[in-house]
Amino acid sequence: MALTLDINGKALAVEATPDMPLLWVLRDGLSLTGTKYGCGVGQCGACTVLADGAPVRSCQTPASTLAGVKILTIEGLGGSHPLQQAWAKHDVPQCGYCQSGQIMSATALLAKTPRPTDADIDAAMDGNICRCGTYQRIRAAIKDAAGLTPAENA
Numbered sequence: 001m002a003l004t005l006d007i008n009g010k011a012l013a014v015e016a017t018p019d020m021p022l023l024w025v026l027r028d029g030l031s032l033t034g035t036k037y038g039c040g041v042g043q044c045g046a047c048t049v050l051a052d053g054a055p056v057r058s059c060q061t062p063a064s065t066l067a068g069v070k071i072l073t074i075e076g077l078g079g080s081h082p083l084q085q086a087w088a089k090h091d092v093p094q095c096g097y098c099q100s101g102q103i104m105s106a107t108a109l110l111a112k113t114p115r116p117t118d119a120d121i122d123a124a125m126d127g128n129i130c131r132c133g134t135y136q137r138i139r140a141a142i143k144d145a146a147g148l149t150p151a152e153n154a
Contacts, residue, residue: 001017002015003016004067005025005063007076008072016063016064018064020063023059026073032075034074035048035049035101036098038098040059042059043127043129044101044128045057046098048102048105049071049073050072050104053108053111074103083106083142086145087103092134095132098128098129102125102128105125106125106138106141108124110142115147115148
């Protein structure tokens, strides 16, 4: 079936079966490979993208349900987003596999809560698993991108 999706601000035509997960449309159909396949059951967060600003697990979301929805992937951030800069500054990535999903969840958090507390960060990032365990650096990077002072960042 032909479908038009709004991905990173562009209307893109794709061929997909009604039940094809967005992840495969992005990776295989559009060669947007920044969104990663992790667990395949929506539990790890590696495949997180934003749909109308809300984090969704693209491995479990049929692309056909997203017509008319603004989809944002890691590629849509452009490489110089404050979160991406903070991620590098705080040496967050080790293996890097989960990072696009982590950054997309953090993007949604900062759009909704520009000055997040630790509790806000914990709630927003819950379910995004980092197998390297860089959670403290992720928290510091989110606070840095939010422009919190070092005292607020403690």
